[in-house]
Amino acid sequence: MPARPEPPSPAARPRVVIVGGGFGGLAAARALAGEPVEVTLVDRANHHLFQPLLYQVATAGLSPADIAAPIRSILACQKNAHVVLGEVTGVDTAARQVALSDGRALPYEYLVLATGARHSYFGRDEWAAHAPGLKTLDDALAIRRRVLLALERAEGETDPARRKALLTFVVVGGGPTGVEMAGAIAELARQSASEDFRSIMPGCTRVILVEGGPRVLAAFPEALSAAARRGLERLGVEVRTDCRVEAISADSVVAGGEHIATHTTVWAAGVMASPAARWLGLAADRSGRAQVGADLRPAGLPDVFVVGDTACVEGPGGRPLPGLAAVAKQQGRHAGRAIAGLLRGRAPGAFAYRDWGSLATIGRASAVADFGRVRLTGFTAWATWCVAHLWFLAGYRNRFVVGATWLWNYLTFERGARLITGADAPATPSLSPAQPRQEALAA
């Protein structure tokens, strides 16, 4: 009887290091399941985050655990995958290893960089302190804390000007995140808050969405942009297009020449790719994204793939592909499959993005959907949005919890997670050091 060939020992298998546990990195890891490689996925968070629903955590609709799952448990059944919690500080492409901030180094035969993007303040980094962006769970909890504290402060405030400023919320940026944030803040501050707070009526609250371009949701067809704008205005959001932000401070925003007194500004205007291009010594575009070839490999680095928000890849018509979860997922899968092919001696093919359509939600039972020839608005688009997001959410438990929570919120108009937590949450929310006695009872 002939001896059966031994499977290669783990030590002899090619090592694939994937940096980033977002949509791109996870898709790459999964595409390598069952392949004769050792996969190591590194992320500085212990969880994969379903970013499309992050704005609902920021506006108290969902809890962090509803839209995040430990990367370890997502990959628990994939025997060739290891997960490392750590922060990558650089890549040595000559020695083929990834450096971590604690001094460890991860050697690789193939590398996938899926490190995503952070928000960018267009060089005005001093705005970061006053206008938090929305990329991580901690970002979302910080925004939730700010919005809820502004309402608490307004409830106890007797000075009309300060009260008005506390009840004014500005969202900068009219892309999907900005539109969704503005709609959700309007619902939270105007509807839920007016039930909880004695002195806050729906009419007291202003939500202003500032967009530098001529319309919101610029990536959507014009008709859907107009529908989104109408939807926001129905919720009471003031939409300012062709309006550029000139200054942001702790208690105001200057936009289009107008001074808006506000204590709560949310940044949804721009993103900057992670430093992957710098690590590799590559040319980057204006948003810091690494220039890669059609097969997602940078020129001269045949064992490195860059995917998702940190890669600049030309789409149809020569325009770079947008920073969407669907793009990252498909690119991650492409990179994983390409590595599996390389092991068998096959050169990687060109990446082709398959566009399944775009969705953005505006508020309760209102959304826009663009599926190319089919365009939806209103309740139909919203129902499609709900089904699509539940479908793509990782884990049966999260799908069930989020679905049940949405149903509950839809039926009751409640928002369950209106909690102010966090080490930097001031125990006392007052802005004015000395207020008249009895002020709390006057409300």
Add this chain to the structure above:
Amino acid sequence: MPARPEPPSPAARPRVVIVGGGFGGLAAARALAGEPVEVTLVDRANHHLFQPLLYQVATAGLSPADIAAPIRSILACQKNAHVVLGEVTGVDTAARQVALSDGRALPYEYLVLATGARHSYFGRDEWAAHAPGLKTLDDALAIRRRVLLALERAEGETDPARRKALLTFVVVGGGPTGVEMAGAIAELARQSASEDFRSIMPGCTRVILVEGGPRVLAAFPEALSAAARRGLERLGVEVRTDCRVEAISADSVVAGGEHIATHTTVWAAGVMASPAARWLGLAADRSGRAQVGADLRPAGLPDVFVVGDTACVEGPGGRPLPGLAAVAKQQGRHAGRAIAGLLRGRAPGAFAYRDWGSLATIGRASAVADFGRVRLTGFTAWATWCVAHLWFLAGYRNRFVVGATWLWNYLTFERGARLITGADAPATPSLSPAQPRQEALAA
């Protein structure tokens, strides 16, 4: 037709200030619903917390929003109640007003202090940094972060001694909180973690419960203490009774003369009442609780009631009543009703505690219950515990979510909320600055 008597205007109504939105304060507010008073409830958090389930947030079983609800929305329908977010710094009983840290003052005709307790380190405050206690949502999230980070660090650690220390968890204090924490950490670290982490087997992990007295759950009958100990030991918890903690540092606990190398210590050993007694200039017992009369009023202060963990009230047999949710609730209700009676000229009666029984859970499908003549252990006690806690949880939404989550966790052995979040969560969990290359792949 005779003119109907006008209801008294809000301004003329007696003002009742309640400090604290826990079980005692909320019960007092609710007991005053419909009475001709203006109720102001002050708390430094915006939410009421169901503390009996806090250990499940600390061990990733539940999310913060599942066991907490905004005080405003709990009291939204009670028309005579106002909620103020603020930190009380003192009481001026002569001027009859409560001072807040922002300079505001709340005048009262009647005052209810329901300010609860914090954990106490018996004068060893330097232990606080290494052995966090469990009283607030932020405490629970900090413990969750520490436990999960210890597991992450252990997964990447190659030094056997350091690895052993990272996989050793010490719980100080064998009361209900300590027993519940030890059991839940054992389940998390031994069962869930061994699925997620490649190198952590159930046998690697040690959970040690240190109790200074002769038995755990000292307030329960001896037979139930013994059953709880057996239950913990079945989960792999090492129970050390008659064992006093002598020192706690970042990487060790010295208890009963033994040096235990550990990076994760949880404090469940003692509580200290809030400074209510000091505010009122009253005598306090060893735990800082204010001495009050049988009607819950301190001597010489007929318009002040002190309830819950911050009051020292004699129970049957002359022993002070324990710091339980049931005691706080009944005392809060008593104070509210007594104030309603005083308005009608009735002197308050003596408070009588009605003991409905005590429950403590040990782990999955295991608990002890003491209903006086009826004593339960094992699954029956656990089922009773589940039903009782769902019943007492505030809000239909929370009841539904917690019930569904428990069912899910019971059926799947999963723990959904295994997220490391928080501003002080180190992005990189390494303990050792320079570790050998390839260590992450060796796991």
